[in-house]
Amino acid sequence: MSISYTILVTIIALLILFLCLSWVFVSIKVANKEQKEETAERRYFLYTASYALGAVAVGAAAWPLIDQMNPDASVKALATTEVDISSIGLGKTITVLWRGKPIFIRRRTQEEISEAQNVNLNELKDPQKDEDRVKKSEWLVMTGVCTHLGCVPLGNKGDFGGWFCPCHGSHYDTSGRIRKGPAPTNLEIPKYEFVDNNTIKIG
Amino acid sequence: MSEEKYIPKSKLGQWFDSRLPLLSLAHHLRDYPTPKNLNYWWTFGAILTFCLIAQIITGIVLAMHYVAHADLAFESVEHIMRDVNYGWLIRYFHANGSSMFFLAVYVHIFRGLYYGSYKSPREMIWIIGMLIYILMMATAFMGYVLPWGQMSFWAATVITSLFSAIPIVGDSIVGWLWGGYAVGSPTLTRFYSLHYLLPFLIFALVVLHIWALHIPGNTNPVGIDIKQPSKDTVPFSPYVAVKDLYALIIFLIITAGFVFFAPNILSHPDNYIKANQMVTPTHIVPEWYLLPFYAILRAVPDKLGGVVVMFASLFILMFLPWLDTSKVRSAVFRPLYKIFFWVLVIDVIVLGYMGAKPPEGLYLLIGRAATIYYFAHFILVMPILGFKEKTTPLPISISDPVLDSDTKTTNYR
Numbered sequence: 001m002s003i004s005y006t007i008l009v010t011i012i013a014l015l016i017l018f019l020c021l022s023w024v025f026v027s028i029k030v031a032n033k034e035q036k037e038e039t040a041e042r043r044y045f046l047y048t049a050s051y052a053l054g055a056v057a058v059g060a061a062a063w064p065l066i067d068q069m070n071p072d073a074s075v076k077a078l079a080t081t082e083v084d085i086s087s088i089g090l091g092k093t094i095t096v097l098w099r100g101k102p103i104f105i106r107r108r109t110q111e112e113i114s115e116a117q118n119v120n121l122n123e124l125k126d127p128q129k130d131e132d133r134v135k136k137s138e139w140l141v142m143t144g145v146c147t148h149l150g151c152v153p154l155g156n157k158g159d160f161g162g163w164f165c166p167c168h169g170s171h172y173d174t175s176g177r178i179r180k181g182p183a184p185t186n187l188e189i190p191k192y193e194f195v196d197n198n199t200i201k202i203g
Numbered sequence: 204m205s206e207e208k209y210i211p212k213s214k215l216g217q218w219f220d221s222r223l224p225l226l227s228l229a230h231h232l233r234d235y236p237t238p239k240n241l242n243y244w245w246t247f248g249a250i251l252t253f254c255l256i257a258q259i260i261t262g263i264v265l266a267m268h269y270v271a272h273a274d275l276a277f278e279s280v281e282h283i284m285r286d287v288n289y290g291w292l293i294r295y296f297h298a299n300g301s302s303m304f305f306l307a308v309y310v311h312i313f314r315g316l317y318y319g320s321y322k323s324p325r326e327m328i329w330i331i332g333m334l335i336y337i338l339m340m341a342t343a344f345m346g347y348v349l350p351w352g353q354m355s356f357w358a359a360t361v362i363t364s365l366f367s368a369i370p371i372v373g374d375s376i377v378g379w380l381w382g383g384y385a386v387g388s389p390t391l392t393r394f395y396s397l398h399y400l401l402p403f404l405i406f407a408l409v410v411l412h413i414w415a416l417h418i419p420g421n422t423n424p425v426g427i428d429i430k431q432p433s434k435d436t437v438p439f440s441p442y443v444a445v446k447d448l449y450a451l452i453i454f455l456i457i458t459a460g461f462v463f464f465a466p467n468i469l470s471h472p473d474n475y476i477k478a479n480q481m482v483t484p485t486h487i488v489p490e491w492y493l494l495p496f497y498a499i500l501r502a503v504p505d506k507l508g509g510v511v512v513m514f515a516s517l518f519i520l521m522f523l524p525w526l527d528t529s530k531v532r533s534a535v536f537r538p539l540y541k542i543f544f545w546v547l548v549i550d551v552i553v554l555g556y557m558g559a560k561p562p563e564g565l566y567l568l569i570g571r572a573a574t575i576y577y578f579a580h581f582i583l584v585m586p587i588l589g590f591k592e593k594t595t596p597l598p599i600s601i602s603d604p605v606l607d608s609d610t611k612t613t614n615y616r
Contacts, residue, residue: 066379069393075383095481100385102481145385148506150364151357151483166485167361168501169562184506 005064012057019053022046075099080203082195085139093155095144098202102144102152103190104163105200108174113137115161116175126185130175133189141192141200142176148183163187231417236436237443238423240601244318245421245443246450247311253451254304255409259402261297262346269349271395273388276351277477295466296458301343302469303458305492308336316523317544319532320422326524327415333521335408338401340493345398347490351391352474357487359386359394365500368510385480426533427597435601486561494558495551501562502574512574519581526581528589536595540588547580 026042081098085105088094093106108116116130117137134140144152144163151167158164158171160179165172170181177186192202209230211220220226268287270279283290312332315321321329348359363380367373382389420431429435437443461468469491473484489497499516503509519526534541550573557570 069382069389070379071381071383072389075387075389097481100383100387100480148364150360150367151487152481153483154485166483167357167487182501182504182506182509 005060008060012053012060015053016057019046019050023050080201083200083202084198085200086198096202098190103202104140104142104144104155104176104187106140106155108138108140112161112174116173116177119173119175119177123179125178128175128177128186133175133177133186135192135194139200140174140176141189141202143188143190145188146170146183147178147185147187148181153187233438233440235417235420235439236432237421237439238429238601239435239437239442240423240425241421241443241446242424243446243450244310244314244424246447247307247314249447250307250451250454251304251311252409254300254307255402255405258297258300258304259406261293261300262399262402264293265297266399269395271349271392273351273391273478276349276391280350292462295462299458299461299466299469301346302490302492303454303461304339305343307454308339309492312336312520313548316547317534317541318422318424319426319527319529319534321524322527322532323524324419325416325422328412329524330521331408331412331415333517335405335412337517338405338408342398342401342405343490343492345394345401348391348394349398350474351478353476353478353482353484354471354474354487356386356478356480357483358489359390361487362489363390365510365513368507370507387480422532423601424533424535425598425601426531426535427601429601488559491555491559494556495554496558498554498558498570499574499577501558502567502571516574516577519578523581523585527585529585529592529594530589531594531597536597537588537592538595539592543580543584543588547577550576550580 023046026046030043078099081096081103083094083096083105085094085107088105088107090107091109091112093104095102095104097103113130119130121127121129130137133142146153146165146167148165148168148170151165153163153165153170153172155163158180160171160173162174162176162179163172164170165181165183168182170183171179172183172187173179175186176189178184190202192200195201209227211217211226216226265283268279268283268290270276280294283294285291287293315329315332344358344362348355363377363386366380367377369376378384380390381387382393420429423429432438471488473487476484488494496513496516500509500513503512529537529540531537534544553569554573554577557566557573560566562570
């Protein structure tokens with residue numbers, strides 16, 4: 001990233017130098033009162049080129065000041081978390097932190113699973129099969145962040161036996177799908193895999 | 204502006220003033236002709252100037268003790284409260300001062316609405332004022348995040364997540380605002396930086412606001428144009444200055460009441476719990492001064508729609524000078540508008556109340572009705588009223604209705 005940025009800035013600087021020389025050249029011509037028509041046209045071109053290049057230069061100068069606010073290298077480095085799930089009882093949920101966000105890991109009961117699987121997809125705001133949301137139907141792993149405005153939904157609450165967000169009243173079902181309220185989409189499924197029967201790697 | 208050119212008496216003064224006319228400016232501010240019938244609703248401009256300066260001074264002092272880091276911020280605020288000499292006083296004054304600041308700005312805005320202060324030729328004053336108001340909300344929001352309690356953290360999460368409603372680029376913008384995958388230390392440090400910066404931008408806008416005011420001069424409760432200076436005006440100092448000072452002292456007594464006797468009544472107990480990204484408090488609400496907009500956000504059952512309507516409710520105010528078609532400025536002479544004005548005041552209070560309640564059942568329905576009325580007031584009532592309303596006759600001058608008891612405009616304030 002730093003190399004390409006250096007090259008970009010160098011090219012812009014060279015172009016600006018070239019443009020300055022062109023201005024000097026045209027100014028000399030005007031001073032000598034030669035070829036009036038032609039220089040007018042050249043100057044018009046130079047104005048446009050100057051503004052365009054100026055805009056590019058301002059953009060290139062502003063970009064580092066904007067990009068510094070994006071997630072930095074140390075934040076990005078915290079990419080994966082391994083979780084031991086052997087102690088989670090049936091019908092229990094644990095919450096772990098991954099990238100500063102809570103991740104729900106729920107060991108679902110048979111009723112919850114069948115309830116999630118038997119929903120008519122036409123009833124859903126964001127239609128998705130339960131099978132597409134889990135790797136093993138007993139284990140539901142999802143980001144515990146309401147897709148509305150980012151609150152953490154409460155478990156075993158709401159009209160659909162799943163989660164309920166206290167902030168603005170979104171109801172999620174036993175598969176974490178949005179059923180009622182302002183949230184636009186289902187609770188997100190993070191990238192994860194089963195390392196073995198007792199361990200999940202998130203990220 | 205005073206007509207005659209000011210020349211300092213002393214030679215030194217003349218030397219200085221011809222190079223940098225600060226003395227002329229001071230003279231202008233002292234002799235600035237103001238309508239002689241300004242009532243106490245007009246004192247809030249001075250009160251607000253005081254509020255801004257007080258917030259800047261207490262804020263700079265607090266910044267000497269505060270630490271902007273997710274692990275240390277909460278403790279550093281407690282350190283200010285317990286260890287720093289008079290830290291409790293300075294912080295309580297800063298926190299309650301922001302509420303009083305908003306109280307004053309709401310009175311100031313509604314004063315403008317009642318007396319038609321936004322109408323030609325004062326549109327620029329109004330628009331700059333609205334920009335100040337928006338910056339104030341941004342500043343207050345970021346300041347609220349700094350103590351890093353539960354309310355701070357979740358307010359930051361919810362408000363920044365508003366931007367995720369933007370199609371396609373929404374999530375990248377939110378990540379950019381956070382500097383991570385959730386609200387965290389990078390978010391806190393940038394909010395601290397901006398919370399320190401924005402008050403100075405507000406200060407610059409206040410200078411423009413007052414500058415723009417001093418071109419046409421103050422409007423007045425009767426709302427008629429007056430010659431300046433004339434027998435309808437008095438110099439700012441001492442007449443208006445003393446009146447402003449009197450009002451400011453009353454205002455400060457109320458502020459002191461909050462600071463000394465009920466310093467936490469306007470905030471939420473949950474903010475004395477350190478931020479925890481695993482648990483959202485069961486009932487999160489913004490500070491009282493943002494509640495009407497929060498109610499509007501929740502009134503719309505669609506994420507993007509809610510955000511758009513909420514911002515629209517704010518920006519529609521900027522177009523007020525052109526939405527109001529009435530030639531008459533003051534509501535004193537507009538019998539119908541006067542009623543609609545108070546309906547709007549009640550509507551905004553109702554919205555604020557609904558914003559504090561959970562978004563369910565009746566609360567949600569009332570919130571929706573109040574939102575629709577809010578927009579109807581600006582889009583329908585104001586333009587139509589200007590054409591339909593039969594206004595009462597305007598007096599010839601400010602002195603006229605007071606001196607001549609036979610005029611019909613006896614009901615004037």
